[in-house]
Amino acid sequence: MQLLPPARRRAAVAAAAVPPELLGVAAFFAPGAAILAYALVKGKGNLKDGLSRLLTDFSQGYFQPDVGGKTIPVAEGELSDLAGDEPLFKALYKWFIESGGVYKLVFGPKAFVVVSDPVVVRHILKENAFNYDKGVLAEILEPIMGKGLIPADLDTWRVRRRAVVPAFHKQYYDAMCSMFGRCTERTIDKLEALLQQSGGSPVTVNMETEFLNLGLDIIGLGVFNYDFGSITSESPVIKAVYGVLKEAEHRSTFYIPYWNVPLLRAIVPRQRAFAADMAVIDATLDGLITNAKETRSEDDFEALQARDYSQVKDPSLLRFLVDMRGEDATNKQLRDDLMTMLIAGHETTAAVLTWALFSVAQSPEVEARLLGEIDSVVGDRAPGIDDIKAMPYLRATLAESLRMYPQPPLLIRRSLEPDTLPAGLGGDPKGYPIGKGADLFISVWNLHRSPHLWKDPDTFRPERFEEVFTNPAYGDTWAGYQPEAGRGALYPNEVASDFAFIPFGGGARKCIGDQFALFEATVAFAMLLRRFTFRLAATPQEIGMATGATIHTANGMMVSVARRQGAPAGAREAAERPVAAV
Template identity: 75%
Template sequence: MLTQVSQGYFQPDVGGENIPVAQGELSDLAGDEPLFKALYQWFLDSGGVYKLAFGPKAFIVVSDPVVVRHLLKENAFNYDKGVLAEILEPIMGKGLIPADLETWKPRRRAIVPAFHKAYLDAMVAMFGRCTHETIRSLDALTEGNPQAMTDMEEVFLSLGLDIIGLGVFNYDFKSINKESPVIKAVYGVLKEAEHRSTFYIPYWNIPITRYIVPRQRKFRADLEVINDCLDGLIARAKQTRQADDVEALQARDYSKVTDPSLLRFLVDMRDADLSDKQLRDDLMTMLIAGHETTAAVLTWTLFALMSNPDVEAKMLEEIDSVLGDKTPDLEDLKKLPYVRAALAESLRMYPQPPILIRRSLADDVLPAPLNGDPAGYPIGKGADIFISVWNLHRSPHLWKDPNVFRPERFSEAHSNPGFNGAWAGYRPEAQGSSIYPNEVAADFAFIPFGGGSRKCVGDQFALTEATVAIAMLLRRYTFRFAKGPGDVGMATGATIHTANGLKVKVSRRQTEGAGAANRPALARASA
């Protein structure tokens, strides 16, 4: 009944008559566990491709690398973002995530060149400066207080917001030290996006609700605050525009450029789309998507390290030997293979997001999954598909000891002989020039940033940001659960959140060079 009321129509047959149907109850989704955990149990019972039906609405849940490779790479242009685009369009407009294919193609061509090596070099230095601001706030917290406590999820959210502000549109939120109206508006929009992704009835599509429902009125007000801020930044960038070819923009000396932001690149690019609406949509997409996801990666990495002291000890040994008291640069990050592997392992066990959403634009045949019908599964136009990244990353068919946090796995080749070569397995040497494990090395069993043509363009930005932050913070502080890992809990929206915050006891590390010797480094960074 809820489906009929909310959709207003019966969904046409999506095909897949030979797809196993999960034998679950709607009540399975009504408990405290997030949706992706229920999908995991049905995956174990029903296989890598199964159908989940509630009333007339049916979803196809995919947890198989062969089928994922088909959806994301081999036939990617037959699928758009479906329900996700409908949720995000009021927030991100025609930004990269919700954009239709015709809008997406030219925008991706414009944005991808902006993430070039010189830009990333400049960003790594900026990541260090922002992390030093976090260090200052934690130093103040721990000064004379050996039992200092804080919520590191909130700390990481503030750090992530400051980094995105500077890196994307050269705006300093200073959220580590204060909370401005723009910051409040950003968090308000994030909460509304999460609400829309988890609430069954899309009542916000009814025009009158924007005026009579308090949270919808607040959402519109928050959007107006952010849009006014972004419009001002866009106008300022246009006033100082210096148009040039892409190659010339990439050749700028970014160590001396006062504004190395993505916005500056997009505005200065010759023949660029300079419409305020499109630029604002691009910036809003990167602000929302890039801020919360990296904060979630750092939160769950720290959670895993506090739960696995042996892994933490190995990371500290590597960080101390490579960095000492210096702020890392891009070359230093290449010398931290275990730290990078730990971040990848965090993304494997706690993927951000845990579910990718697609909708078929035309009839298709999904290839035979590893343990499924060898004839494959014909599906119809309009079929809604959930790619369960959580299931894929924790599949016992694809990963040895999938529920164990073990960064070493990313330096070891692994395969499943029972699949007769249909899945290539995990091959460290196949990750190419990337210094982080990726979907190519895992043959689509590991997709923390998606894969194929619509893979996240900010993957290297996010990973280097997380590496700098976790290395610098672990070098200086010891973090321990305030109560215990069971008190943290898990919830989901666009990303995996804690249910109760990551409450920790934080103290300064008592190691040679990690205490007083850090103060000159902080002073240099400030200067």
């Protein structure tokens, strides 16, 4: 027998000494160890990133349907980029600067096309709008909003839009502006009471919370004639509304839709709480709908629009929909419509006011010009529609808040049929073919802060909306921002900016509540700035940013509030009539 070399002889002896069970265990764990080692290599030392890339490679090959987009650049992002302290839209902006106006983001079993170019956005929202639905967003919101306008399929959306749009007319807005003023007086009274308790010294207030309360009261009264009274009290309905809002935000940011699994819905505490909150809200809305139908006064919508809303006990949107002749929506559809407006119209306007105050409090020149305009137009009374139109700088300030902090920062779409996205700036001249089922993120944050579309995009400057801006690199594919193109509109919009500024979306499925939101925010902001001086009580870094359905603060908008020097104590024309409510 030939002798083995010493090294091999030692290895053979060692192997013979290992029990067979341990060899089996080693064989069992070896593939896993190899996968982990390979993941470390793929992730460049970051195990989570490596495992994410392995999952992506596997799932893209076996589970993900082919949705085209093979020529679209893939962002070199890592899972760890999304797991840090920065909100998602910040990471999307970084990859936009690196990868261009159209790129693909791939994590795990899903791939998203991220769009940050106005030419491509115009194609999706306007030129080929009916080839896209709300996709992932509809799946998230359907359990909450049902077939309301936001998540509705195209067929339902067409019917409901024709029914709802006539309700937003001048007489309705006149009545709403008066109600906006009365609700804002509640917030003013609350701040005045805090200042009295402090002996007139400045008080620190979380104004984000106050704007949320104000927004909830306004939506309740304006949409279904229900007075939440959230500025001064708290009720089970208010708690339920905020619980549903938090769950909507959770579902919009959580990757795996575990709530679709019946067993998990039954055992996960937050899902049980969500079901209980929905039951409270549904019972409230059902009662309001039943009451409205029992007191129906049917008429043509022209006659409804001609009503003297200043003398109507219930000037709500629900009353209009119930009284409109030929409108035979089921209780379920009306409930879905109301729930959609409650969720969509509450947090968004509160966020606009929060970030407008954040910006103005740090911009003395803007604040001085605003106060001059407010003092000269309305003094200390609640603004009406004509007053709002006479305060263009205030409206531009709110628009600038929406540019820098868009609500929402992302729009979600899914292609219903194959399409070819245009190239945009610096893109493939042939465009980008995508297939049926492709999911797209329209990054409103990227559009609104793009250095290709705006001068000094990270500077808060309402004056920009009076200035022409073009980019010759686009040639004739993007018209630039042209103030004259939007002259006469309530706010700068997608027409004036050729889809570089889309605070309320654009095209056929543009938000129908845009004017309601701008009227509401203008009235509230004018009345509060006229009465009080606001200064940040924390640094911008301490306030922070977080995101869900909207951009909100990470730690609250803590503000030092003082009576404005020289402000009158109180002509309160808006408070003479009580707020109408069921």
